[in-house]
Amino acid sequence: MNKQVFLTIALLILILIMGIAMVFYVNKASNNFATSLDDLRLNVQHLEQELAKKTGIEVAKNRQAPKTDQAFIKAEALLKQGDLANAGLYFSNGINQEPGNWTKINRYQQSVLDYCRQRIDEGDYDIAVNVLGDMNTFMRTQALYVAVQDIEKLQKALTDIAQLKQSIVEKMTQASQTETAKFVKTLLSQSKKLLAHNPSADNLEKITLHIEALKENLFALQSLDANVVKQNNSSKIAHQITQLENTIVTLEQQLATAQVANTVSTLVQQATQFINNAKNEPVQSDFVLYYLTSAESIIRQLVLVAPNVEMAKTQIATLSKQLEQAKQEIAKRQSETVWHEIEQAFGKIKIEKRTKAQEAIKQLTQFRQLLAEKASHLSSAEFLEKAQTRMKEVNSKIVDWQAKQIRKYEQWAIRKITDFYNWYQDELGAGTDEERVYSGIIDFLGNIDIRYLSTPAQTAYNEAFQKFYAELHDDQKIQLSSKMTLMDKKPLSDF
Numbered sequence: 001m002n003k004q005v006f007l008t009i010a011l012l013i014l015i016l017i018m019g020i021a022m023v024f025y026v027n028k029a030s031n032n033f034a035t036s037l038d039d040l041r042l043n044v045q046h047l048e049q050e051l052a053k054k055t056g057i058e059v060a061k062n063r064q065a066p067k068t069d070q071a072f073i074k075a076e077a078l079l080k081q082g083d084l085a086n087a088g089l090y091f092s093n094g095i096n097q098e099p100g101n102w103t104k105i106n107r108y109q110q111s112v113l114d115y116c117r118q119r120i121d122e123g124d125y126d127i128a129v130n131v132l133g134d135m136n137t138f139m140r141t142q143a144l145y146v147a148v149q150d151i152e153k154l155q156k157a158l159t160d161i162a163q164l165k166q167s168i169v170e171k172m173t174q175a176s177q178t179e180t181a182k183f184v185k186t187l188l189s190q191s192k193k194l195l196a197h198n199p200s201a202d203n204l205e206k207i208t209l210h211i212e213a214l215k216e217n218l219f220a221l222q223s224l225d226a227n228v229v230k231q232n233n234s235s236k237i238a239h240q241i242t243q244l245e246n247t248i249v250t251l252e253q254q255l256a257t258a259q260v261a262n263t264v265s266t267l268v269q270q271a272t273q274f275i276n277n278a279k280n281e282p283v284q285s286d287f288v289l290y291y292l293t294s295a296e297s298i299i300r301q302l303v304l305v306a307p308n309v310e311m312a313k314t315q316i317a318t319l320s321k322q323l324e325q326a327k328q329e330i331a332k333r334q335s336e337t338v339w340h341e342i343e344q345a346f347g348k349i350k351i352e353k354r355t356k357a358q359e360a361i362k363q364l365t366q367f368r369q370l371l372a373e374k375a376s377h378l379s380s381a382e383f384l385e386k387a388q389t390r391m392k393e394v395n396s397k398i399v400d401w402q403a404k405q406i407r408k409y410e411q412w413a414i415r416k417i418t419d420f421y422n423w424y425q426d427e428l429g430a431g432t433d434e435e436r437v438y439s440g441i442i443d444f445l446g447n448i449d450i451r452y453l454s455t456p457a458q459t460a461y462n463e464a465f466q467k468f469y470a471e472l473h474d475d476q477k478i479q480l481s482s483k484m485t486l487m488d489k490k491p492l493s494d495f
Contacts, residue, residue, distance in 0.1 A: 071097070072107060079115050084131070087111075100145035102153055109139065109157050113164060125172045132165045184224065184237070191217050191240045195247055204262055207255045211248060218244040263305055264312045271298040271319050275326045283334050292330070295323050328380070335380035342374050342387065357405035358493040364398045408495040409452045417457075417464050420444035424468060432471040438480060441468055442487070449489035 071094030078087035091108050098104055112135050119128040139158055146154055194214050199206040221241050271294075278291035299319050306312035345367055351360045371394065375387040424440045427433055445465055450458050469477060 069094070072104070072111075075108075076111050079111055084115065100142070100147065100150075102146050102150040105139075105142055105146065106153065106157065109135065109161075113160065116164060116168075120168060120171070123175075125168050125175070128168050129165060129172075132161055132168070136161050136165075187217060187220055188236065188240055191221070191244060195243055199251075201254060201258060204255065204258055207251060207258065211251050211255065214244055214248050214251070218248065260306050260309060261311070264302060264309065264315060267298050267302050267305070268315050268319060271295045271302075272322070274298070275319075275322055278330060279326050283330075283337050288330055288334075292323070292327060295319070295326075299323065331379035332382070335378045335383035338374050338377045339383045339386060342371055342390070345370050346390070357401045357408060357495050360401045361398055361405065364394055364401065368394045368398065405492055405495045406452055406454075409449075409490075409492055410454060410457045412490075412495070413448045413453055414457055414460065416444050416448060417460050420468075421464050427471060428467060434472050434476060437468050437471050438476050441465065441480060442483060446484055446487045447490045449492070452492055 071090045075087045075090035075094065078084075078090065091111070095101070095104050095108060112131060116128040116131050116135075119125075119131070136158065139154060139161065143151065143154060194210070194217060197210065199210045201207075218241060221237055221244070224237065274291045274295035278288050278295070281288045281291065299316060302312055302316050302319070349363045349367055351363060368391065371387065371391055375384070375391070378384050378387055420440055420443075423444075424437060427437050427440075445461065448461065450461055453461060469480070472480065
């Protein structure tokens with residue numbers, strides 16, 4: 001019977017709790033969450049006492065940890081491991097199961113504060129400040145859920161958070177000031193070392209790197225906050241900045257001078273190499289001209305790169321002289337080769353006393369053409385002069401042989417005219433055999449080309465022709481003139 005009564009009472013308590021829960025959620029929606037939560041706790045305690053009186057069964061004092069406690073235990077374990085994100089999930093779960101429970105809220109707050117203190121000890125100030133900011137926001141939202149009598153506790157908790165956050169800010173400020181002072185000290189020390197170092201004037205790479213280091217240090221000093229400068233001996237910093245600026249200007253001028261000198265040296269080496277390559281190249285190689293042209297181009301570059309550098313002027317003058325000498329040497333070697341070919345061709349000319357004039361003229365004319373072609377490849381003044389002398393000599397010989405050829409032609413023509421006159425002089429006057437005279441004129445005078453005859457020879461030709469021509473009938477004269485005009489003449493080249 002007692003067991004039945006116990007079950008009946010337990011069922012009534014369950015129904016009552018459900019009813020109270022419904023009232024709790026309705027009141028929560030009506031912003032009466034704190035009052036409803038207190039009433040719920042009192043009603044549950046009253047029911048437990050009544051149940052104990054009527055049944056004689058005491059409500060167990062040592063219960064298994066509720067789910068909220070399990071969530072907090074898991075959250076605290078994760079927090080100790082540094083897993084703040086997952087710990088927050090379990091804290092949220094535990095708190096949301098009993099909204100407004102100050103014990104749970106305070107437990108959560110203390111766990112987070114312990115975590116923040118650990119971060120502070122390890123120097124993770126930014127993480128601690130961010131977590132405290134989130135914690136402050138969370139605690140303020142709990143004012144909607146905690147009981148009225150717990151509001152003062154909430155205010156105290158917010159004060160603790162603010163104080164801890166303020167202590168972090170002070171530590172951060174102190175650390176920042178210490179770090180800044182250390183940074184300024186390091187910058188000044190680096191500046192002093194950089195200013196004391198003088199890189200080699202002929203080492204462009206070291207000068208460039210040193211200038212870059214100086215500029216980086218200068219920029220860092222110039223970027224310092226005015227308050228930081230004020231706290232860290234502003235006059236010393238300003239003095240260092242001025243020294244750095246002046247040193248950079250000096251080194252940049254030194255670098256520019258060194259770069260010009262280096263460029264000049266490089267170009268001089270290249271030009272010299274091209275000149276030597278041209279001198280060592282075979283005479284007929286196409287690269288000779290390429291090398292000489294390249295060397296000349298580099299000399300022009302030198303004039304543009306360093307027009308006012310005395311060293312460059314001296315080297316340009318030396319290079320120009322070397323180039324000119326190389327041109328002369330190469331021209332002489334090339335001309336020697338060409339001249340040797342000309343001499344070989346001249347030596348092949350075979351003209352003897354018995355040689356026909358036309359053959360001699362032919363050989364000389366062919367050589368003259370070859371000489372003119374080869375002479376275009378002569379660049380040495382010495383061999384050009386030789387070529388001109390040889391050309392005059394050949395032209396003179398050609399003229400001589402042409403004159404001989406004309407004389408021989410004329411001698412042949414005079415013989416023909418004389419033979420004609422001797423053979424046909426009996427036909428002049430009465431008793432002329434016109435047909436015989438006609439044939440004689442054709443045979444002896446018809447193939448003579450009077451263009452090659454001198455004035456006396458032409459006179460002899462005309463007198464002989466006219467004398468015998470006058471003996472012919474008129475119709476024979478016309479035929480003879482036509483035939484004489486169309487006849488093939490003996491060429492000059494036959495002599």
